Amino acid sequence: MEGALQRQSEERDSGIMTTQPSADEVSHLAVDIGGSLIKLVYSSIDPNDGLDDKGKKSSEEFSRVPNDNNDYPVLCGRLHFAKFETSKINDCLEFISSKQLHRRGRWHHEASGQDKDIIKATGGGAYRFADLFKEKLGVSLDKVDEMDCLVSGVNFLLNAVHPEAFTYIDGREEYVQIDHNDLYPYLLVNIGSGVSMIKVDGDGKFERVSGTSIGGGTFWGLGRLLTKCKSFDELLEMSHNGNNRVIDMLVGDIYGGMDYTKIGLTSTAIASSFGKAVSENKELGDYSPEDISRSLLRMISNNVGQISYLNALRFGLKRIFFGGFFIRGHAYTMDTISVAVHFWSKGEAKAMFLKHEGFLGALGAFMSYETHGLDGKITA
Amino acid sequence: MEGALQRQSEERDSGIMTTQPSADEVSHLAVDIGGSLIKLVYSSIDPNDGLDDKGKKSSEEFSRVPNDNNDYPVLCGRLHFAKFETSKINDCLEFISSKQLHRRGRWHHEASGQDKDIIKATGGGAYRFADLFKEKLGVSLDKVDEMDCLVSGVNFLLNAVHPEAFTYIDGREEYVQIDHNDLYPYLLVNIGSGVSMIKVDGDGKFERVSGTSIGGGTFWGLGRLLTKCKSFDELLEMSHNGNNRVIDMLVGDIYGGMDYTKIGLTSTAIASSFGKAVSENKELGDYSPEDISRSLLRMISNNVGQISYLNALRFGLKRIFFGGFFIRGHAYTMDTISVAVHFWSKGEAKAMFLKHEGFLGALGAFMSYETHGLDGKITA
Secondary structure, three states: OHHHHHHHOEEEEEEEEOOOOOOOOOOOEEEEEOOOEEEEEEEEOOOOOOEOOOOOEOOOOOOOOOOOOOOOOOOOOEEEEEEEEHHHHHHHHHHHHHOOHHHOOHHHHHHHOOOOOEEEEEOOHHHHOHHHHHHHHOOEEEEOOHHHHHHHHHHHHHHHOOOOEEEEEOOEEEEOOOOHHHOOOEEEEEEOOOEEEEEEEEOOEEEEEEEEOOOHHHHHHHHHHHHOOOOHHHHHHHHOOOOHHHOOEEHHHHOOOOOEHHHOEOOOOEEEOOHHHHOOOOOHHHOOHHHHHHHHHHHHHHHHHHHHHHHHHHOOOOEEEEEOOOOOOOHHHHHHHHHHHHHHHOOOOEEEEEOOHHHHHHHHHHHOOOOOOOOOOOEO | OHHHHHHHOEEEEEEEEOOOOOOOOOOOEEEEEOOOEEEEEEEEOOOOOOEOOOOOEOOOOOOOOOOOOOOOOOOOOEEEEEEEEHHHHHHHHHHHHHOOHHHOOHHHHHHHOOOOOEEEEEOOHHHHOHHHHHHHHOOEEEEOOHHHHHHHHHHHHHHHOOOOEEEEEOOEEEEOOOOHHHOOOEEEEEEOOOEEEEEEEEOOEEEEEEEEOOOHHHHHHHHHHHHOOOOHHHHHHHHOOOOHHHOOEEHHHHOOOOOEHHHOEOOOOEEEOOHHHHOOOOOHHHOOHHHHHHHHHHHHHHHHHHHHHHHHHHOOOOEEEEEOOOOOOOHHHHHHHHHHHHHHHOOOOEEEEEOOHHHHHHHHHHHOOOOOOOOOOOEO
16 A cells, blocks of 8 residues: 555655754644645654655655755654645545654644644645545644745745755756845745735735636646646656647747747747647647647746736736746746746846745645744754 | 638628728728738728628628628728638638739729739738739738737727727627727737737837737637637637536635635636646546637636736726637627636726727738728728
């Protein structure tokens, strides 16, 4: 069962050490149950947590969390991250149960007289699956607002973890030193199944100002229908080798290979995403899944970048942080978003990315425990 | 051949009469060759133009141009509209040839000493297909800038034709009396294969401020791949009977049927377009083409509405006119765009539509003839 579980989940040490836990700062579990994915964050004081029988990480795929070198015992607490597809929530429940993650804070809660078995939970699934958690694990979900969690998760990362934020320009990640006195306001764009855009003015001070339904769920959903891919990661992987020009209608396709210089559009700019597919000469099966994936990824990343920029402009925000599981540290995604923000802002605004992008909400939920053990002394 | 041609084209009287043509104001032809469609505008002084052998319109499908009552002889000039798919440009050339449309202005041009056979042409295809027009019809395309044409076409319609502009709210078209002293500035959103957004400050005074590659070509292209539809109109027709909730992930799907009231999202709001398709239980063939078409139409219309609003906001524009062949007078499209503009602007901005939506560029090209015969005395 463990093997089956691990094929369907990704579990990974975060690279973030918590402070040395005291008896009052034992490990916790927090969950963020979104439309497509469940994200888990849990802390441990067991140096072997997150390692398999051979002392290696249980999944090598989740390469976004850096400093993946937990093949040594750690003396202080550690954060672990894991994810499951929401449609496979039973696997997630079995994972929690097998590791007894929901019991971790028990004696603390007993000591403080609180409800014995509660788990901090955010995302819509905290409502949708509350009964299931109660029935299968005997725990209550203590619901924490999704936007609150996203913001506190990002603020924690930006304030306490370095390096965390980076720009992605011309294929190069460049870490950004955050000046805490000049951090706010910023725009947080969380690309989950859908996309939320949040203007953040300080700790707990924020407003969700916009969003779009064209997000990670659109990429995965449309991508599945068009390519028969088996997973989000397979779809993303395919895009590496794709060429969007096969399906997208470029300015040059309309203008006979020429630029439309008067309005600043080069011949290679995309005039119409999937516009070449109107041709009657080709059916779905005639296009390669790789090319389809690439066009889809570019369409969505570019659109998110554009709407984000327009919202940043509206509120005079120079910094836009992009998070959410859609990004997955994928070079082409970050490149498209960066280029879109640069293009539309004429270089005025800057797209920034986060190392722990996929776990913002779960981290925020984790931090809503009164004694979460994460303070300023973080190494990543 | 005529029959075959007419199945592939749509030719329709515009309902716009030109002023009584003099010897110097003979009929003209102008073309707008876009990425997916070729639009033709031509004037005639022959009362039988546009009628087939039985005195009926050659196509009954193109119901967007109102006052379709040209089954009587007209004494003054008339504008005719026709469209072809760009991929079937040879049909278009044969249509022009069979009606000798390219010869219409000939003796005028001879008299004025201009190049004998020129056609005013706009859109990228004016560049791409210039050689083909020369080879097949022996005419030169006199290229007119696409944005110039869109703007002059709309300004002409808004100033000279009434009723032309209308709002679409709760399923009802309501014509808007345009106050010419309070028309500018406005945002023109032309939804062709791609989308252009133009801030218009007056006659010939404008700037293309934004756009998106998610437009009509995306609807048609993705729609073809997903539903195997044979035409844009079939795809649009299918959306009538579709239900987007089958494939879109709603807020309620994530939140267990609940609203996410804190941020003002109802349970029926779309959280993620096509987000339900991530489910492994269903393949493409398990979804109805109608539902797919509906989700696609809503995704694109909503996105265009949102980006348009953000640009209108940026420049303080209260009026947004939507044109382009994507709309096709389709109730659900106009409703989605109207709702999007209303939702994002909190009722501050208003979406307006145009009766001659699909022919803005072609009309503008037509008007670039020095003697186009369209002046203020227009009946529609």
